[in-house]
Amino acid sequence: MxxxxxxxxxxxxxxxxxxxxxxxxxxxxxxxxxxxxxxxxxxxxxxxxxxxxxxxxxxxxxxxxxxxxxxxxxxxxxxxxxxxxxxxxxxxxxxxxxxxxxxxxxxxxxxxxxxxxxxxxxxxxxxxxxxxxxxxxxxxxxxxxxxxxxxxxxxxxxxxxxxxxxxxxxxxxxxxxxxxxxxxxxxxxxxxxxxxxRGVWWAEIETRGAIAHGAMPFLGDSAIRHMGALLHAFEEELFPALDAKETRMPVVPEGARRSTMNINSVHGGQTEDFFPGLPSPNVADSCRMVIDRRFLIEEDISQVKGEVVSILERLKRERPKFDYSMRDLMEVLPxxxxxxxxxxxxxxxxxxxxxxxxxxxxxxxxxxxxxxxxxxxxxxxxxxxxxxxxxxxxxxxxxxxxxxxxxxxxxxxxxxxxxxxxxxxxx
Missing domain, CATH: 3.40.630.10 (Zn peptidases)
Structure with missing residues (x-):
């Protein structure tokens, strides 16, 4: 020494x-x-x-x-x-x-x-x-x-x-x-x-609907329900697939040696700043979610994004009136x-x-x-x-x-x- x-x-x-x-x-x-x-x-x-x-x-x-x-x-x-x-x-x-x-x-x-x-x-x-x-x-x-x-x-x-x-x-x-x-x-x-x-990809996903009176929701289209369908698909399809991926990178702690995604936030419908008044009886015509996807050196960024887009596109084909937009917020490679x-x-x-x-x-x-x-x-x-x-x-x-x-x-x-x-x- x-x-x-x-x-x-x-x-x-x-x-x-x-x-x-x-x-x-x-x-x-x-x-x-x-x-x-x-x-x-x-x-x-x-x-x-x-x-x-x-x-x-x-x-x-x-x-x-x-x-x-x-x-x-x-x-x-x-x-x-x-x-x-x-x-x-x-x-x-x-x-x-x-x-x-x-x-x-x-x-x-x-x-x-x-x-x-x-x-x-x-x-x-x-x-x-x-x-x-x-x-x-x-x-x-x-x-x-x-x-x-x-x-x-x-x-x-x-x-x-x-x-x-x-x-x-x-x-x-x-x-x-x-x-x-x-x-x-x-x-x-x-x-x-x-x-x-690890790499990181942040994105905002918006599902869209149509506003209507809350007493007659059948006249509108709830963007929040569409977002719920997306969350359900993530739970059933994406999260299990991510958990199956493991890296050669010595990431700490151990749980982070797999691909992960966090739902940072979900915002839809009536805002929470109506107090001391009351909420408006509306069907939500927009719902936004921010995702925080952490990925491995073995994964390509196009593949990472494609996993999410494929679910969105499938829902668009299979779910009546489902529509969405997505924008990147941050992208950093491993x-x-x-x-x-x-x-x-x-x-x-x-x-x-x-x-x-x-x-x-x-x-x-x-x-x-x-x-x-x-x-x-x-x-x-x-x-x-x-x-x-x-x-x-x-x-x-x-x-x-x-x-x-x-x-x-x-x-x-x-x-x-x-x-x-x-x-x-x-x-």
Missing amino acids: NEQLALAVRRRTDDLVALTSDLIRFPTVNPPGDAYTPCCEYIARRLKAKGFATQFVRGTGAPGDSDRYPRTNVIARREGRSPGATVHFNSHIDVVEAGEGWTVDPYAAVVKDGKVFGRGACDMKGGLAASIIAAEAFLEIYPDFPGAIEISGTADEESGGYGGVAYLAGKGFFSKPRVDHVIIPEPLNKDRICLGH LMTEEDAPVPSAIAAGIREVFGKEPEYVISPGTYDQKHISRIGHLHDCVAYGPGILDLAHQPDEWVGIEDMVQSATVMAMSLDVLLRGAAPPR
Whole structure:
């Protein structure tokens, strides 16, 4: 083990806790996108003091971007003393709403029992703090390193990343020759390397009918009943077929190694905003459903869509007056970085040294910002690795372990040593 790097990280334990706590205290809740700018300014001040050049990039025109809620991103870069590769640590700064059920203030960053509690502690401000500490420890030990180190804090990952990594990737911030290797410190356990994610297809399906008086429904045509027929067909045909598909991808948890579909929402007929009045006696002439289909690397996107369309078309042939429309909302293909690529190899070497064991290679059941780096930036040497337990994300009393952060930061620092200096520890 590189004892110098490990000790340099360990000496910064109190600083790591303080940095994580400071980041949690920015209530960067998305939606709507609160406190992005002050959080990015804090990160910039911290890294500028360590010799990084910093810049702010607003995701102008991205969903949710406004003068009240600007999609602010910060990118910091520290050049080495000689040419070489660039390693980029990317973390999202946004968090989901706190919700109910907390026993501590979600934005007070309570430290107790070897943990830091707060919204975003695990997902993923602990990872952001660990990457900063890793870089600072590396710079202390190897000030004359070749290449460059970048660290970013980006917007909107929780809502798709369009004002953050997607926007930046479109501007060339995640492409060669600027960047060669990317590590995303998402919380997937300190001894795991996440190589990618399943695919996702979101779509809205609308069934149509004809409005009529609720006392004479036979004069109309209920779009809700048509949607019910579709839901019944999904239950009888599609869901069993999806459950029979299994992937070679090491997706966690086990249940996500099969194809899945979630019914996100169903809306039809009278709205619920009629109080304190009464509902109108109408037959619903429209019903809308949003589906969230997660698919495997073995499945083609045209096949995924075709399974749904074939059911819709059959109902149109067999069910009187059945009519529908469908529109795509989001489409992301599955991706999986090879285990022997430079970034996962470097992280694996660090895990062997710090934990004395082989890493577990996993695939995320849901997508994260790696999709934009691969699809838009065309940069494929990218994985997720960071402290924290994924199951704690978005939960009440979310926390990240202090020792987990220290150990993960040590792995990250050793990965920098491998990727920038070529100092691979022995297997």
